[in-house]
Amino acid sequence: MAKKLLKGNHAAVYGAVLAGCEAYYGYPITPASEIAEMAATLMPKLCRTFLQAESEVAAMNMVYGASGSGKRVMTASSGPGVSLKQEAISYSAGSALPCVIVDIMRGGPGLGNIGPEQGDYKQVVHGGGHGNYKCIVLAPNSCQEMCDLTMLAFELADKYRNPAFVLTDGVIGQMMEAVEIPQTVAQLPDKSDWAVMGTAESKNLINSIYLDHDELEEWNRKLQEKYRSLEQNEVRIEEYMVEDADYVGIAYGSASRVLRTTVDTARSQGMKIGMLRPITLYPFPVKEIAALPDRGVKGVLTVELSCGQMVNDVNLALKGKMRSEFYGRMGGNVPSSNELLEKFKELFGV
Amino acid sequence: MAKKTVLRKPKGFLDVYKHKPGAEKDRTHYCPGCGHGILHKLVAEALEDLDVVDRTVLMSPVGCSVFAYYYFDTGHFQVAHGRAPAVATAVSRANPDAITISYQGDGDLAAIGGNNILQAANRGENFVVFFVNNAIYGMTGGQMAPTTLEGQKTTTTPYGRNPLTDGYPIKMCEVISQLYAPVYVTRTSLHDNANVRKTRNAVRKAIQNVKEKKGFSFVEVLGMCPSGWKMSSTDAQRWIEEEMIPVFPLGVYKDVTDEDRSSIDRPTPVHEVDRVLEALDVTTEKAELLSKREVEPRYANPSIRASGFGGQGIMSMGQAIARVGMKYGYEVSWLPSYGPEMRGGTANCSVKVQENKIGACEATEPTVIIAMNRPSLERFEKILQPDGTIIYNSTLIEVEPTREDAEVYPVPITGLADDLGNTRVQSMVGVGAFAGVTDLFDPEEVIKLLPEMFGSKASLIELNEKAVRAGYEYVKENF
Ligand SMILES: Cc1ncc(C[n+]2csc(CCOP(=O)(O)OP(=O)(O)O)c2C)c(N)n1
Numbered sequence: 001m002a003k004k005l006l007k008g009n010h011a012a013v014y015g016a017v018l019a020g021c022e023a024y025y026g027y028p029i030t031p032a033s034e035i036a037e038m039a040a041t042l043m044p045k046l047c048r049t050f051l052q053a054e055s056e057v058a059a060m061n062m063v064y065g066a067s068g069s070g071k072r073v074m075t076a077s078s079g080p081g082v083s084l085k086q087e088a089i090s091y092s093a094g095s096a097l098p099c100v101i102v103d104i105m106r107g108g109p110g111l112g113n114i115g116p117e118q119g120d121y122k123q124v125v126h127g128g129g130h131g132n133y134k135c136i137v138l139a140p141n142s143c144q145e146m147c148d149l150t151m152l153a154f155e156l157a158d159k160y161r162n163p164a165f166v167l168t169d170g171v172i173g174q175m176m177e178a179v180e181i182p183q184t185v186a187q188l189p190d191k192s193d194w195a196v197m198g199t200a201e202s203k204n205l206i207n208s209i210y211l212d213h214d215e216l217e218e219w220n221r222k223l224q225e226k227y228r229s230l231e232q233n234e235v236r237i238e239e240y241m242v243e244d245a246d247y248v249g250i251a252y253g254s255a256s257r258v259l260r261t262t263v264d265t266a267r268s269q270g271m272k273i274g275m276l277r278p279i280t281l282y283p284f285p286v287k288e289i290a291a292l293p294d295r296g297v298k299g300v301l302t303v304e305l306s307c308g309q310m311v312n313d314v315n316l317a318l319k320g321k322m323r324s325e326f327y328g329r330m331g332g333n334v335p336s337s338n339e340l341l342e343k344f345k346e347l348f349g350v
Numbered sequence: 351m352a353k354k355t356v357l358r359k360p361k362g363f364l365d366v367y368k369h370k371p372g373a374e375k376d377r378t379h380y381c382p383g384c385g386h387g388i389l390h391k392l393v394a395e396a397l398e399d400l401d402v403v404d405r406t407v408l409m410s411p412v413g414c415s416v417f418a419y420y421y422f423d424t425g426h427f428q429v430a431h432g433r434a435p436a437v438a439t440a441v442s443r444a445n446p447d448a449i450t451i452s453y454q455g456d457g458d459l460a461a462i463g464g465n466n467i468l469q470a471a472n473r474g475e476n477f478v479v480f481f482v483n484n485a486i487y488g489m490t491g492g493q494m495a496p497t498t499l500e501g502q503k504t505t506t507t508p509y510g511r512n513p514l515t516d517g518y519p520i521k522m523c524e525v526i527s528q529l530y531a532p533v534y535v536t537r538t539s540l541h542d543n544a545n546v547r548k549t550r551n552a553v554r555k556a557i558q559n560v561k562e563k564k565g566f567s568f569v570e571v572l573g574m575c576p577s578g579w580k581m582s583s584t585d586a587q588r589w590i591e592e593e594m595i596p597v598f599p600l601g602v603y604k605d606v607t608d609e610d611r612s613s614i615d616r617p618t619p620v621h622e623v624d625r626v627l628e629a630l631d632v633t634t635e636k637a638e639l640l641s642k643r644e645v646e647p648r649y650a651n652p653s654i655r656a657s658g659f660g661g662q663g664i665m666s667m668g669q670a671i672a673r674v675g676m677k678y679g680y681e682v683s684w685l686p687s688y689g690p691e692m693r694g695g696t697a698n699c700s701v702k703v704q705e706n707k708i709g710a711c712e713a714t715e716p717t718v719i720i721a722m723n724r725p726s727l728e729r730f731e732k733i734l735q736p737d738g739t740i741i742y743n744s745t746l747i748e749v750e751p752t753r754e755d756a757e758v759y760p761v762p763i764t765g766l767a768d769d770l771g772n773t774r775v776q777s778m779v780g781v782g783a784f785a786g787v788t789d790l791f792d793p794e795e796v797i798k799l800l801p802e803m804f805g806s807k808a809s810l811i812e813l814n815e816k817a818v819r820a821g822y823e824y825v826k827e828n829f
Contacts (some may be wrong), residue, residue, distance in 0.1 A: 002633045005673050014630055020617045023499035025440065031688060045629040047617035053436065061433035065440030069501055091430050106816035114688065175711050176669065176684040178676050185623045196425035200404035205369060205419055207428040212371055258781025261709030302480050339768045
């Protein structure tokens with residue numbers, strides 16, 4: 001199979017097109033705009049919909065409409081835009097509507113800057129909108145994964161009838177790598193039992209309102225069951241040299257790329273460091289992290305481009321059973337691999 | 351004997367309101383005298399008479415009509431406050447044969463959803479809007495709406511709406527009719543039988559427009575809200591006539607349905623694998639990889655930082671190196687400067703061409719730097735790895751690198767491009783020079799990539815070919 005040199009942002013659109021995404025609704029924002037631009041280029045070629053909405057609020061509500069109409073649909077943005085999308089993300093989760101949202105994180109809070117950061121973890125992984133809901137969250141760390149995980153996001157979204165995020169940072173969105181493009185298109189699932197398609201057979205109701213308290217509690221319990229099943233079945237991680245590691249770094253997105261180099265350098269200097277990379281941030285690899293102490297690991301260092309958001313989930317998984325440290329950079333700064341190596345040395349005396 | 355009239359519900363309504371909780375599944379939740387109930391009936395009758403009940407998809411907004419989905423025998427979306435036009439946009443595009451209806455109140459449409467309605471109207475989406483103007487927020491208990499009249503008392507304008515602090519009632523028909531795209535914009539009322547009949551006609555015409563894919567129709571209906579206004583039903587009817595109509599004059603604000611405008615047709619999405627791969631420009635043949643060359647250890651697995659002014663082609667220089675690396679089966683990555691890096695019109699990129707999977711993609715300690723101007727040399731020689739390599743543009747950089755451990759290649763990159771008659775090809779001179787220094791790849795392989803990088807313009811390709819060779823040969827002849 002031929003490989004193509006693609007920007008991460010572009011690779012996500014390739015994945016979406018192969019997954020049968022029929023509509024893209026978005027609003028430009030750096031460093032995610034190339035997603036809208038590539039969608040605007042590709043979708044019309046296949047008679048699919050591209051629309052630049054009036055705002056992220058509108059874009060996400062359009063996603064709600066397209067999804068409820070039975071279509072695979074996507075939107076993309078970065079922090080400030082994702083904040084605005086939260087309204088309809090909550091509605092989508094509450095109405096059990098599948099869709100894919102790509103978030104190419106940038107510096108915050110507020111307007112922040114356009115450098116790479118991972119400050120949206122909490123608003124994406126822990127549900128930035130109102131109510132008890134979860135979004136599936138996949139965290140690519142390469143252009144190949146931008147394509148592959150976007151395709152997977154569509155599959156999981158449909159399988160669980162739930163919004164799915166592809167969450168990464170500006171580095172992965174902006175960089176280019178060789179991407180092997182799968183040469184098949186997805187089978188589109190039949191949604192006629194719940195979608196509204198303007199036909200006599202599809203007079204369904206897309207809805208998140210349940211006035212009766214017991215009914216709403218019941219619906220919430222069903223949603224929670226779905227989340228438990230996600231947690232049982234869909235956790236994905238990458239391990240790198242964890243087998244004999246004394247210390248393990250935990251990171252996702254571009255931070256995990258740096259960490260991988262740190263591990264290589266450490267190993268070349270005789271230090272037994274490994275890496276655990278959550279590929280699914282929700283469902284979070286709780287068991288996999290909790291198992292580290294029993295595998296002979298003496299401590300973990302979580303590395304993020306934030307003040308420490310994912311590290312809270314790491315700590316919840318570890319329940320204090322092992323030493324857990326954190327190192328983060330912010331504002332668009334990415335640590336160097338040596339900077340991380342120094343941290344391992346300083347914190348753990350390796 | 352008098353003829354017996356059989357009264358029945360229009361087919362647009364469900365026989366039994368199955369979604370409605372509680373025992374009363376045969377009556378609506380609306381208050382007596384409310385405008386919504388009357389408008390619902392007019393819509394249900396029209397759907398039946400126009401034979402589109404089964405094709406209809408209705409947006410139930412946030413407001414008193416949040417439960418519109420209880421009643422109509424159609425497909426339904428309950429939507430967020432004000433967003434019905436956004437959702438309806440996607441619904442009508444997803445299923446272009448659907449009769450999409452956005453049903454909204456005045457707070458929903460003119461306040462929180464003000465931009466959504468304006469933009470959907472401006473795009474000329476193929477759906478109809480039924481807009482109930484009752485000058486108040488009914489659902490939440492009678493607060494001010496954007497349509498509340500001057501001096502009108504509501505729970506949030508207890509002293510009467512004061513234009514100096516609360517603004518003036520917004521006239522949506524007047525606003526929407528200013529746009530080019532909408533085909534039909536009208537304001538009617540429900541306060542007496544004659545006006546109900548006019549509303550009935552407007553509702554039909556608007557739905558017919560959607561059926562014929564004519565585009566955006568907007569029907570504003572003045573409706574009574576006896577509960578919110580704290581009046582009897584008859585007083586509420588009179589209040590519309592005496593107070594509301596002078597502010598919101600009735601009539602057709604725009605009707606271009608007879609104009610010869612193109613109908614809103616949406617093509618059918620394509621999913622066939624061949625056409626999809628063609629659109630993505632994916633070749634199905636497997637690319638033959640070139641065999642990797644013997645490379646001096648110092649140039650193996652290079653981590654490269656290229657930099658210069660914006661406009662010097664730094665990005666394509668880096669991409670060319672990454673692309674040619676791919677042809678040899680190397681792992682490659684290219685990362686542009688962006689964000690906090692992008693100051694003062696300088697540009698730089700990191701390129702890695704490596705045997706194994708690439709970790710960090712930023713060249714924080716590059717093994718090779720290509721500096722096209724002086725600030726770049728000064729900045730990046732500081733982070734060059736010990737015993738690294740510096741290729742610099744000696745046309746523009748009049749100082750020498752300060753790193754004594756580095757291997758240094760001054761190449762008059764801009765000068766060589768100028769000799770070819772076009773400064774803009776300097777980036778490919780740089781690529782040629784890099785090939786000459788490292789021997790990582792054959793410069794002719796870069797030349798083969800030029801069409802895919804610069805398109806098929808022959809003169810441009812030829813010039814860039816010469817540029818690659820000029821950079822390569824300069825290095826081979828001088829070092
Ligand atoms: C985001 C949001 N803000 C506020 C509300 C509360 N709310 C529910 S209905 C409503 C007013 C609706 O008024 P209008 O659109 O005039 O419709 P009516 O009830 O008069 O028919 C408001 C503010 C909400 N549901 N969502």
